[in-house]
Amino acid sequence: AQSVTQLGSHVSVSEGALVLLRCNYSSSVPPYLFWYVQYPNQGLQLLLKYTTGATLVKGINGFEAEFKKSETSFHLTKPSAHMSDAAEYFCAVWVSGTYKYIFGTGTRLKVLA
Amino acid sequence: DTEVTQTPKHLVMGMTNKKSLKCEQHMGHRAMYWYKQKAKKPPELMFVYSYEKLSINESVPSRFSPECPNSSLLNLHLHALQPEDSALYLCASSQDHGVSNSPLHFGNGTRLTVT
Numbered sequence: 001a002q003s004v005t006q007l008g009s010h011v012s013v014s015e016g017a018l019v020l021l022r023c024n025y026s027s028s029v030p031p032y033l034f035w036y037v038q039y040p041n042q043g044l045q046l047l048l049k050y051t052t053g054a055t056l057v058k059g060i061n062g063f064e065a066e067f068k069k070s071e072t073s074f075h076l077t078k079p080s081a082h083m084s085d086a087a088e089y090f091c092a093v094w095v096s097g098t099y100k101y102i103f104g105t106g107t108r109l110k111v112l113a
Numbered sequence: 114d115t116e117v118t119q120t121p122k123h124l125v126m127g128m129t130n131k132k133s134l135k136c137e138q139h140m141g142h143r144a145m146y147w148y149k150q151k152a153k154k155p156p157e158l159m160f161v162y163s164y165e166k167l168s169i170n171e172s173v174p175s176r177f178s179p180e181c182p183n184s185s186l187l188n189l190h191l192h193a194l195q196p197e198d199s200a201l202y203l204c205a206s207s208q209d210h211g212v213s214n215s216p217l218h219f220g221n222g223t224r225l226t227v228t
Contacts, residue, residue, distance in 0.1 A: 041224075090155055
């Protein structure tokens with residue numbers, strides 16, 4: 001069965017510091033992976049996606065993620081945090097066969113001034 | 114601005130009321146979804162419509178009744194809800210259902226409170 005694990009329900013970084021949000025998946029077939037961001041009182045917004053091809057994926061707002069098959073990981077990074085990055089981040093895998101998305105439990109990012 | 118529009122933004126209803134949530138998208142997407150999100154939790158899938166037909170019902174109680182009048186509109190009819198149904202209800206759409214690289218586009222949700 002496919003699943004997604006996000007390590008760390010809360011992450012705090014200083015403004016200007018590296019952001020690293022962790023996501024590991026389990027899948028018996030090639031996964032299709034997504035990162036979404038949710039700002040307070042809003043819906044989820046797609047940051048980036050990996051389906052096939054290049055393993056380093058660039059998204060919006062300066063975020064990127066690298067698909068590492070050997071580590072079953074899809075960690076999200078941003079070189080320099082901005083106050084506006086404070087939000088909830090969800091990793092998701094699209095489950096082939098069931099045609100559903102499985103979301104991780106989310107990581108709340110706090111950016112300190 | 115979100116391309117998926119949900120109304121109302123907030124809704125307070127009693128347990129005997131009947132109300133409806135509405136969702137609209139004009140991106141030409143053929144799949145539409147209802148998700149329920151409790152505080153500090155990920156979205157939970159409720160229903161999926163593909164080409165205006167209900168394709169997935171995640172064993173949702175019958176007090177929630179979805180409707181897809183056309184490819185751009187999705188409604189969720191509510192009746193005899195319970196306080197535990199209070200949550201953020203999110204509508205989403207995707208270009209197609211069952212296509213792996215077809216990401217979800219979410220609306221900003223309806224914050225529902227059942228009293």
